[in-house]
Amino acid sequence: MALFARPLLYKIGRVSSFMAGLACCPTLAVAQEVAPVTDGAPPVPTPTVVPPPADSASSRALAQRLDELDQRARITERKLELAQEAAAQTPAGASVSADEKGFGISSADKSFELKLHALLQADARRLFYSDDAVLRDKVDTFLLRRVRPIIDATVLGLVDLRITPDFGNNTTALYDAYADAHPTAWLRLRAGKFKPPVGLERLQTDNYVPFIERSLDSNLSAQRDVGLELWGDIANAAVHYELAVLNGNADGTITDIDDEHAKSYAGRLFLRPFQLGDLRALGDLGFGVAVSTGNEKGSSALASGLATNTWLPTFKSPAQNTIYTFTASTTDPTQTVFASHRHTRINPQLYYYNGPVGLLAEWVHEYQEVGKGATGGAVNNQAGHVTLSWVFGGDNGFDGPRPRKPANWAAKELGAIELAARYSWLDLDDLGFTGSAFADPSKSVSAAEDWGVALNWWLNRDVKISGTWDQTSFTGGAGTTTAVANRPTEKAGFARFQVAF
Amino acid sequence: MRPKKFRSLKQFASSVVWVVVSVAGVMLAAGGTARAQVKLLNVSYDPTRELYVDVNKAFAQKWQRQTGQSVTINQSHGGSGKQARSVIDGLQADVVTLALAYDIDAIAEKSGRLPKDWQKRLPENSTPYTSTVVFVVRKGNPRGIKDWDDLVKPGTVVVAPNPKTSGGARWVYLAAWGQALQKSGGDAAKARDYVTRFYKNVPVLDSGARGATTTFAQRGVGQVLVSWENEAALLVGELGRDKFEIVNPGTSILAEPPVALVDRNVDKHGTRAVADAYLHFLYTPEAQAIAARHHYRPRDAKIGAPFPKIKLFTIEEVFGGWQKAQAAHFADGALFDQIYQPGT
Numbered sequence: 001m002a003l004f005a006r007p008l009l010y011k012i013g014r015v016s017s018f019m020a021g022l023a024c025c026p027t028l029a030v031a032q033e034v035a036p037v038t039d040g041a042p043p044v045p046t047p048t049v050v051p052p053p054a055d056s057a058s059s060r061a062l063a064q065r066l067d068e069l070d071q072r073a074r075i076t077e078r079k080l081e082l083a084q085e086a087a088a089q090t091p092a093g094a095s096v097s098a099d100e101k102g103f104g105i106s107s108a109d110k111s112f113e114l115k116l117h118a119l120l121q122a123d124a125r126r127l128f129y130s131d132d133a134v135l136r137d138k139v140d141t142f143l144l145r146r147v148r149p150i151i152d153a154t155v156l157g158l159v160d161l162r163i164t165p166d167f168g169n170n171t172t173a174l175y176d177a178y179a180d181a182h183p184t185a186w187l188r189l190r191a192g193k194f195k196p197p198v199g200l201e202r203l204q205t206d207n208y209v210p211f212i213e214r215s216l217d218s219n220l221s222a223q224r225d226v227g228l229e230l231w232g233d234i235a236n237a238a239v240h241y242e243l244a245v246l247n248g249n250a251d252g253t254i255t256d257i258d259d260e261h262a263k264s265y266a267g268r269l270f271l272r273p274f275q276l277g278d279l280r281a282l283g284d285l286g287f288g289v290a291v292s293t294g295n296e297k298g299s300s301a302l303a304s305g306l307a308t309n310t311w312l313p314t315f316k317s318p319a320q321n322t323i324y325t326f327t328a329s330t331t332d333p334t335q336t337v338f339a340s341h342r343h344t345r346i347n348p349q350l351y352y353y354n355g356p357v358g359l360l361a362e363w364v365h366e367y368q369e370v371g372k373g374a375t376g377g378a379v380n381n382q383a384g385h386v387t388l389s390w391v392f393g394g395d396n397g398f399d400g401p402r403p404r405k406p407a408n409w410a411a412k413e414l415g416a417i418e419l420a421a422r423y424s425w426l427d428l429d430d431l432g433f434t435g436s437a438f439a440d441p442s443k444s445v446s447a448a449e450d451w452g453v454a455l456n457w458w459l460n461r462d463v464k465i466s467g468t469w470d471q472t473s474f475t476g477g478a479g480t481t482t483a484v485a486n487r488p489t490e491k492a493g494f495a496r497f498q499v500a501f
Numbered sequence: 502m503r504p505k506k507f508r509s510l511k512q513f514a515s516s517v518v519w520v521v522v523s524v525a526g527v528m529l530a531a532g533g534t535a536r537a538q539v540k541l542l543n544v545s546y547d548p549t550r551e552l553y554v555d556v557n558k559a560f561a562q563k564w565q566r567q568t569g570q571s572v573t574i575n576q577s578h579g580g581s582g583k584q585a586r587s588v589i590d591g592l593q594a595d596v597v598t599l600a601l602a603y604d605i606d607a608i609a610e611k612s613g614r615l616p617k618d619w620q621k622r623l624p625e626n627s628t629p630y631t632s633t634v635v636f637v638v639r640k641g642n643p644r645g646i647k648d649w650d651d652l653v654k655p656g657t658v659v660v661a662p663n664p665k666t667s668g669g670a671r672w673v674y675l676a677a678w679g680q681a682l683q684k685s686g687g688d689a690a691k692a693r694d695y696v697t698r699f700y701k702n703v704p705v706l707d708s709g710a711r712g713a714t715t716t717f718a719q720r721g722v723g724q725v726l727v728s729w730e731n732e733a734a735l736l737v738g739e740l741g742r743d744k745f746e747i748v749n750p751g752t753s754i755l756a757e758p759p760v761a762l763v764d765r766n767v768d769k770h771g772t773r774a775v776a777d778a779y780l781h782f783l784y785t786p787e788a789q790a791i792a793a794r795h796h797y798r799p800r801d802a803k804i805g806a807p808f809p810k811i812k813l814f815t816i817e818e819v820f821g822g823w824q825k826a827q828a829a830h831f832a833d834g835a836l837f838d839q840i841y842q843p844g845t
Contacts (some may be wrong), residue, residue: 068656070721071722071723073718074721074722075658075704075705077720078705078716078720079705081720082708082712084706139596235769236770276770276771346513346514365513365514382513
């Protein structure tokens with residue numbers, strides 16, 4: 001055991017030479033003793049002065065002088081050694097970094113930091129059914145699904161900033177733009193535009209979702225909302241909470257501005273009990289509930305032949321075809337359905353990751369009050385999904401697979417392979433099709449079920465090549481109002497090349 | 502195939518509550534099984550490595566016998582002040598066993614991770630063992646060093662660590678000041694003069710006690726090392742009595758390294774009970790004997806360890822406590838900054 005470890009930069013040559021010279025002196029001998037060294041380092045001389053003959057005063061003076069010189073040499077060496085050690089430990093000034101998490105510059109104490117990230121998803125998509133040529137041709141395309149430069153910054157070590165525009169899908173949109181003040185881990189304040197609490201798969205970062213498109217239940221949550229959110233992690237992130245006041249966006253939308261005074265409230269409580277103590281060995285289990293509720297008032301007023309903002313969504317299939325729209329008229333506002341008052345979502349959610357295995361499941365129940373002319377009503381919609389995934393050559397997690405070794409052809413390393421299977425469903429309220437007729441049953445489905453499999457090749461944490469197959473069957477959505485038929489089953493094969501850092 | 506649809510929000514919400522309660526119950530049951538193992542982190546200062554290896558082993562065996570729970574105690578060592586800073590910055594210490602009460606005070610004040618009256622929670626002001634400051638000289642004591650006055654003679658090269666960075670070094674500084682003050686009948690000017698001459702003979706200021714030992718023993722610098730009693734004994738025992746000797750001064754300081762529970766961290770980790778038992782274990786005859794074996798002076802007089810008799814004064818008696826000593830001597834611009842003029 002090395003109780004007294006040797007610093008790395010020790011240089012003894014000068015002193016050793018000096019001592020060797022002393023040993024040659026005929027009237028004076030300075031013997032060197034070798035201190036035992038316990039760490040395998042070369043022996044180090046320590047001085048023991050052998051007294052000169054008592055009758056030689058000049059020899060005594062010379063010995064004392066040599067002893068002093070020896071000490072001076074040793075002190076100088078040690079000071080140099082300590083200075084070099086101190087220099088090695090002193091934090092440098094601003095540093096530049098480039099790694100799998102992006103490119104950045106930061107101050108020495110990390111209080112100020114700027115990081116540049118990017119997400120590119122280049123897709124090839126094809127629908128494999130032939131009885132709807134219009135839809136088939138619409139989907140059969142190469143597509144830049146997401147093109148996002150992402151800017152992260154930290155100011156004073158207290159406030160984080162994120163800005164995420166998107167140039168994919170042939171549009172330009174702002175997805176994230178928020179500041180996060182984090183005086184402590186358990187109390188943080190987020191202000192701006194961000195993902196609202198409802199939707200566990202929605203909260204998973206885009207590049208880590210095993211499938212190329214999210215599941216059917218993502219239709220029942222807003223993509224982004226604007227407002228304020230208190231959030232934090234308690235007890236080593238075993239308890240996570242979010243409390244938000246938001247504009248209250250319609251499902252699937254990213255609108256930046258509210259057009260009425262009422263606001264929505266949202267919250268999420270998510271427990272990860274295995275974060276405590278040694279329970280981590282059991283994996284990462286998370287479960288909880290997200291809720292949102294508020295008044296959302298749309299309008300059926302016409303502007304240029306279109307309703308200005310009904311504050312109601314359209315729902316899409318995994319192949320991104322529109323499968324449900326509320327009734328709207330381009331000529332008669334009384335025939336256009338709009339959001340009217342209460343809109344509530346409850347979203348129990350669960351995930352579990354342990355080694356290569358992953359499970360993510362959630363269910364969303366949505367209550368939406370709507371109006372049409374002088375009449376009103378409410379629809380209860382439900383959706384959910386279960387995704388199972390298995391990573392070969394890496395570890396699974398909510399924040400994506402982590403290949404044990406990145407792909408390296410020379411070393412015959414392939415990275416990691418992720419296999420996933422998913423079942424998701426969407427069940428829309430029949431009330432929408434009867435009575436006040438909030439939707440046309442020959443154009444909008446009343447239910448959808450999707451089975452999908454995914455194969456993802458993670459070359460490393462940043463690069464993924466994906467292939468997914470989704471088969472979605474529908475109830476309603478075709479035929480005529482009086483003779484409703486089922487919309488043709490979608491068989492969608494998508495491929496993706498993704499770079500994200 | 503599609504799951505059954507709930508007819509209302511109320512029906513759905515009640516089902517959610519039922520599922521959450523069920524899952525939580527399963528988790529609690531699983532958690533009970535996993536609690537059979539627990540980990541602690543003891544953040545300590547430099548020279549206690551060897552002491553706590555033995556203490557931890559003894560405590561783990563005792564805890565296993567008493568509770569059936571397996572406990573692993575991880576150790577972190579470094580300069581006392583630096584370790585305190587790490588805990589303030591978030592190092593997840595369950596317990597701290599540092600060189601100075603001042604350093605634990607700093608954790609309490611700056612992070613709020615433990616109450617400010619932490620020192621009242623355990624016996625002996627939360628100091629289960631003590632030490633003092635002694636000298637180590639090379640075999641034969643060529644300079645004839647016997648007491649403090651010999652350290653300020655011209656030409657004597659003294660090795661001691663830096664009081665600005667090392668807890669042990671502050672004990673050295675206060676020992677030097679306190680003995681000079683007592684010898685002069687309380688004349689602060691004479692004490693200052695003595696300490697000024699003392700540090701004039703210290704050409705190298707290492708950042709910690711272990712570094713000073715390296716400077717003296719392995720780099721061959723100086724004729725005398727002023728250090729913790731336990732560190733001196735370890736040095737002589739490790740590197741040989743044929744190379745070094747311990748010289749006990751007539752007067753020195755009673756160094757009282759304190760220990761404390763870091764409340765906020767143990768509550769976060771769920772380790773309060775085992776961490777508290779760990780600190781109380783330090784006062785048991787078994788742990789006191791281990792401390793004595795490692796040349797720390799046990800509080801338990803029944804241990805009967807053979808420590809040399811040195812007239813010891815406490816920091817309370819001479820300096821009025823750590824806060825006053827820190828402000829007067831070690832704060833930026835205080836006495837040490839005023840007097841330190843490296844020689845040689």
